[in-house]
Amino acid sequence: MQTIDYTDFLRIELKIGTIIRAENFEKARKPAYKIWVDLGELGVKKSSAQITDHYTLESLIGKQVMCVCNFPPKQIADFISEVLVTGFSDSEGKIVLASVxxxxxNGARLH
Structure with missing residues (x-):
């Protein structure tokens, strides 16, 4: 495993936000949702997330999730993903969201 120093860690903006909206992402190549995350002072940011195995649209609303907020926006089909919602692979490789x-x-930073 490659090591980094603390200043490298500080460059990553890992913040918590609350999912306020979720929709099926029909144009994604792999099953995914479009989600909108309230990140406090950063505002509401959009993300595409391949989390359909463990989560229904309804179960996502109100859930707090950890996001990488300082990656550049990424276009996925006709959708711009502004933050990366983080998670861990379960034993079958399906994503479980990183939460608290x-x-x-909302907007609190990971220390």
Whole structure:
């Protein structure tokens, strides 16, 4: 494993946000959702997420998720993904969202 120093870690803007809207992403090549995340002072940002195995659209609303906020926007089909919603692969390679076990303010940064 390659090591980084603390200043490298500080360059990554990992922030928590609340999913406020979710839709099926019909034009994505792999099953995905379009999601909108309230990131506090950063505003509401869009993301495309391949998380359809463990989550329904309804179960996502109100869920707090950890996002990388300083990647450049990425166009996926006809949608611009502004943040990367993070997660971990389960034993079958399906994504489980990175979240918190207690509510924290939207836009809070990971330390």
């Amino acid at each position: 076990d207690q509510a924290v303010p």
